[in-house]
Amino acid sequence: MTGLDRAMAFMFYKSDSSSAALMTNSSGIRKILPKSKIYDFEFESYGYSMNSIEDDAISNIHVTYNLKEVNLSQLIERVLVCFHPKEFSIAVHVDIVEMLFDNIYSYDVKGYSINLECYEDLGLGGAVVYRKFA
Template sequence: MGKDDETKKWHVYSASSPAKNSNNSNVYTLEMCMTGLDKDKASMFYKNESSFMIDNSGIRKILPQSQICNFEFEPCGYSMNSVEDEAISTIHVTPEDGFSYASFEAVGYDFTTMDLSLLVSRVLTCFEAKQFSVAIHSSIAQKSYYKGLCVELDDYGCRETTMESLGEERGTVMYQRFEKLGRYFGSPRSTLKCEWSSNSSCTSEDDKEEGT
């Protein structure tokens, strides 16, 4: 998934077998990939005698009710797994300058009732990535776009959004790609309105006025 002229794409591999004893409940999976981490934020993931990465980075505040098991790597890097009722989440961080990367994944939360944009914003507060993507898989195929699954942020511009059906038994994937506004990509006041559609992209109101 992604534009033909983009070097970064989201690859989806799908397989399934007939469901047995299914209760037809929808299971959502969120996968978030972040690159170009802020240097100060990334420095929190270098191990030292007084380091306590989970608190210093703000990770503890992402899902405050979850139970976390985490590991600080030597000399740098971080990994954690968490459990909250029937939901789970995980984070992995590579903080080295030049190829810094962080990922956040969550399964089992109901993103139709949870504030998805707030959750993503909490994650970004820990890393302040220059670019990131969000892919949400719903186990039950959705025939139309649902606004509650669209991330909207003030400090990031949506560069692309796509929804693809994987088939009745494989569900639907919704994908968005963002870049940081301000010093990197324009005015923080810019507004980018996104709509889900197959092979669609996001355009700003300014682009429409200029005819681009």
Template sequence: MGDPDNKSQIWHIYSSSAELQTPFEAVYGLEICMTSLDKEKASVFFKENTCSAALMTKESGIRNILPQSDICDFDFDPCGYSMNGIEGNAISTIHVTPEDGFSYASFEAVGYAFKDITLTQLVERVLTCFQPNEFSVALHTNVHGEKLVEKFPLDIEGYFCNDKSYEVLGEGGAVMYHTFVQSDYRASPRSTLRCCSSWSDEENSDEVEEI
């Protein structure tokens, strides 16, 4: 999925599924990949600036993304950060490599229904912690044929969306994939999220699972 002319921006999905005999509730899996992080935001994840993982979680704002979750966090020497969060049946994880020139952060969450907090609100909370120049959002559901793009519209302040893809995954549900660029940002040759406009709304009966 993604712009076929930009090989560094292709999102690969693998799926396997079988028809179930009993109904089940929808499960959503969210992945956000961010590059070119704001230098000041990234500096929090250097041990010389922030001496513990607990302080990184607090001072970066990560604690505010899903405030009711229980977090197990870890800092790396000399820099870097990871965390895993649990909230009921839902889980989340964050990984950060903050070095200038190839800074990157990822956020993943599975099991949230986006009722108390909308998808846009959750994405904006994550972006507040890192303020990336570019990022992508992938949302997967196990419900066959669900219209994710219509149910979860994304309108992110300060960014424009320049690529959208949507696929139905046979009995395996559906996935949507968006890329965003900061409104006043021009991508550099080093960027792994170079973007250009396209829209794909093809249905695919291949049975695959998101990675």
């Protein structure tokens, strides 16, 4: 999703009085999956992650950081140092296509090659790039 309502997005900013459960309920996410067991988490200072289980169904929702505030290459490097995966994938949404090329196409991940790459133009200057590395 893109273009989230600002008031809705603001619900996912951490404060002294916030909690992941409050974010789940206030945002209406609990109503989407009313019978599921939800495991939710809030991030410092902005972000939210939810995994749910209902019978055989597993669902997740993630509200994540703005690329202007996080260095994507450094973030990926830290994740790889931690987990040492044989394969991993990245999906990145940007509002301005120029950022896409600066943040996604201009870096290589040492020790990995790209197995799959997909680009989806969302219109109005937005796009999503998905890359799978091995």
